[in-house]
Amino acid sequence: MARKTQLLPKIALGVVGWAVALWIFFPIFWMVLTGFKTEMDAISTPPHLIFHPTLQSYHDVFAQENYWHFTFNTVLMSVFATGGALLLGVPAAYSMAFFPGKRTRGTLLWMLSTRMLPPVGVLVPVYLIARSTHLLDTIIGLGIINLLTNLPIIVWMLYTFFKEVPVPILEAGRMDGANRWQEISVVLLPLALPGIASTALLSLILCWNEAFWSLNLTSSNAAPLASFIASFSSPEGLFFAKLSAASTLAVAPILVFGWFSQKQLVRGLTFGAVK
């Protein structure tokens, strides 16, 4: 009897879980599907679930734009922004987690509040600054703006992970003669590695998918994949299938990377178990 009453909510939860997962996944599924349709099939209503798959859209996409150029820009920009954010974020989170002052909490909240500002609100000043520093349409320029917008989240995440590292272990390092840098690099970072890896992954995904600044601050040289997708959307004509194919191409690398590193992360988490 008791088992039965426990089983029911479990099944219900499972159903809800799957429903939500499918709900979230459906647009991606539909996008991939549409990429293999003809433009006519893509706009037909009701939509055809059975159709003749074609690679025509992919051919068109590769013929029209240099996919590798955009991918290269995106990878470079994301890695630069993530590396830079970690470089700034690790010392910041270290000092906040282990040497908190009266204003630490306030600072953390304030940092997060900068994310509440809609980016369009600072578009003009940022654009003007980028122009006068000659950073318009450069990977560095786009990287810097991504680095800065993601920094608050990265510091928050690192702060949370660092908080879980037992302080006496760091103190033992200090007693053993580790200086500040050694304490961070040899003791803290290995202990917080799974957390740092997930922070880096999140930052990479955010940079990869960022569109607003990508579209506004780059034109050709430094244009990332977001611009690549946008270039297939036009005010007239049939473009749904091509757009879907381009989008699929744009998200595929980060999707695959995320999938594999996720497994690595789980491994790291269980291996590094502290206690």
Next chain:
Amino acid sequence: MAKVELRDIRKTYHAEEIIKGVSLDINDEEFVVFVGPSGCGKSTLLRMIAGLEEISAGDLLIDGKRVNDIEPAKRGLAMVFQSYALYPHMNVYQNMEFGLKLAGMPEPERRQKINDVAKTLQLDSYLKHKPGQLSGGQRQRVAIGRAIVRNPKVFLFDEPLSNLDAALRGQMRVELATLHRRLKATTIYVTHDQVEAMTMADKIVVLQKGVVEQVGSPLELYHHPRNLFVARFIGSPPMNFLPVTVRSVTENGIVVALDHGAPVTVPVLPGETASAEAMTLGIRPEHIVLDPQGEITGTIRMVERLGALTLLHVALPDGALIIVQTDGDHGGEVDAPVGLRLLAENCHLFDARGMALTKLVRHRLAG
């Protein structure tokens, strides 16, 4: 090797003084134990000596040199933490090697040293293990080993055995004492455990609310507590306290009257004591004997049989409960009346301020 001196050391957190001026001399090779109730500042004091906590005021001297502003590793100390604080991502060998590496010791020398220490601590077959694969006792050994390899002038321990079970704690206690006798390094040891304090210490420092209440050898604190706090804190089960009134002052001591019972002559220096003054008499459970002709009578309320000993909780006529220790074979039963005799030479008298009156005779083992 090393002498540690504390000169009016203070610690303030957020305008609140936690350590209120501690002065202390710790001699070379001495084993000093800090005891006191939870929150009295033992760990804070130890961490200030270690250099993990800033000293708000006062001077800390090691071998006569002021080290307040010297970083932990340069003070020549090693610390063993309650939680062991091993590096979880390094194996046992690397844990012990870390400090030596940072100190710039050459590889062959390091290996020699670590192997020697691992052997004495019976860790030689675990050198490749990560801390997560070791038992609590083994982790504790690694933590001790990590401290020993660095050849520190002073060892600091913060409740190192409190996470171990009773049997292992007893064993490690003996090992630590043996180790200290061999290494002869000055040691400062924080503990909650009476037995650890009494058995290992050359000198016990009793702290309360950031103030040193008394410093002395274990038996000095046991036989000559300076005040009510120390008397209550040292000894288990704790000392009994009875309100008394001074009858007269004689050359053999002070004659006091219990509320219910015959007078007792306590052999202490009278000082300023006046007749009719209210005082507190302290007597340990092991210094009360069952005697139908004794000064006081009471009723047994509870019997705790520990095997070798029996503890009787006895209610006095005024309702106060006292603990009496008697032999394991005592057949005492609840609600039975008992007569009790206080061994006068083991009685302590405390004045209204809680300060002990000096005994006429010092205990021969109290130093």
